[in-house]
Amino acid sequence: MTQGNSSHYQVLRIPVTATDKEIKVAYRKAARLSHPDHGGDPAAFRRVTLAYETLIDAKRRAEYDRSYGSGLRGSYSTAPGDEGAHFDAPAAGSHASANVRRPNTPRNTAADAPVFVPPFEQFAQAGQMPLIPEDVARQQIHGLPRKRGIFGAEARIQREMRTVQLISRQILPAIPAARLINGLQSPADNSHIDHALLAGYRMAIIGSMLLPPGAYAWNGSTLTHGGRSIAPPQLAHVVRRMQDIFPELNVTGWTVVHSTDGNLHQPVIDQHRRTSGGSQDMVQVVNAAGLARGLKQFLNSGPAPNTVNVPVLARLLRGMH
Known part of the structure; x- marks a missing residue:
């Protein structure tokens, strides 16, 4: 199932009538399976996290349900192919040269500028208040x-x-x-x-x-x-x-x-x-x-x-x- 074809309910494999308890149970199961620390797919993990954060909040869930029913679910989705936040690959072997990067091995991004998930631009485009002000989120x-x-x-x-x-x-x-x-x-x-x-x-x-x-x-x-x-x-x-x-x-x-x-x-x-x-x-x-x-x-x-x-x-x- 691709991100573009999956609703938050489908990502968590729950019905649209799911209770908060059912959402939490489904999320824990999906998070364990998709978490990169346990060999899961980073993109799938991001979708699982976004689905949970949206559905567990009553107001956001109601807005999502209305937008999804109207065919506007993109207001709560990360754009397909978005690679703003990169997950690290397993450590390379000790014999590899420090100056040689292995093909398809994402570099470590720890020193990069912060990427906010979800992005604050998403809230602005949807005309919504963010969870915390952007200037607060930028404080270390x-x-x-x-x-x-x-x-x-x-x-x-x-x-x-x-x-x-x-x-x-x-x-x-x-x-x-x-x-x-x-x-x-x-x-x-x-x-x-x-x-x-x-x-x-x-x-x-x-x-x-x-x-x-x-x-x-x-x-x-x-x-x-x-x-x-x-x-x-x-x-x-x-x-x-x-x-x-x-x-x-x-x-x-x-x-x-x-x-x-x-x-x-x-x-x-x-x-x-x-x-x-x-x-x-x-x-x-x-x-x-x-x-x-x-x-x-x-x-x-x-x-x-x-x-x-x-x-x-x-x-x-x-x-x-």
């Missing part, structure tokens, strides 16, 4: 650490500001489409999410700690120093919840441990991975240098790193405290 940093509670606010704000500065200097200039959202309310409990970093179809949930220099060990669930256990932020359940909320994304968790002396390579954190799997596959514990390196690799290797997913960004901004 949203919100700042805010005072929460009475005790420990100064230390928390200090470590969160270090994280904001690190990402601002190391990540955002290299990935223009990356968007950093600070101070989110956690959808998993009554706590807060320090930072969320979104680029393309990948999102990192980031917490922070401030610890003295030295050698630390992380085994996937416990952080130790000198035989003493230190409790890191509990992010695994938040990552799972965010993954449920945003099934179109690949969501991971990161805890950055800042050193009191400002050295990006301290503390030294030894990784002791367990063979049984678990939270270490969902949350990484790293120092500042490791966070910068790991986030670049995670976001760069994802599909369409030059894309700003406007509906996801809008939902995140609504969740700021």
Whole structure:
């Protein structure tokens, strides 16, 4: 079925009478099958995402139904052949020359200018209000650490500001489409999410700690120093919840441990991975240098790193405290 011949209902394989619950179930199934991270087709994934974003919103769905019934469904469709947001190909073999591009291998687009999906021109042409203003969507940093509670606010704000500065200097200039959202309310409990970093179809949930220099060990669930256990932020359940909320994304968790002396390579954190799997596959514990390196690799290797997913960004901004 080509895009030009498929309605949003056909893309999700649901009847026009489908309920919101049926739309969500169908979308999760279609997103898993078409997601590029799982070997799916990028164009099909974009169609699935567009169909879901349109049908799950009551107002947009009603407008789509009217336009579709009148033969004007193009007002909510991406033009056939639109290649504005490119998905990355699997990594090439290490023996290939750095100066030789393989035929039909899309280049990495992380450093490209941001592509907004859906484009703001689409809303203007249809005479509709966008989900968020374009000038807001073009900002790379949203919100700042805010005072929460009475005790420990100064230390928390200090470590969160270090994280904001690190990402601002190391990540955002290299990935223009990356968007950093600070101070989110956690959808998993009554706590807060320090930072969320979104680029393309990948999102990192980031917490922070401030610890003295030295050698630390992380085994996937416990952080130790000198035989003493230190409790890191509990992010695994938040990552799972965010993954449920945003099934179109690949969501991971990161805890950055800042050193009191400002050295990006301290503390030294030894990784002791367990063979049984678990939270270490969902949350990484790293120092500042490791966070910068790991986030670049995670976001760069994802599909369409030059894309700003406007509906996801809008939902995140609504969740700021």
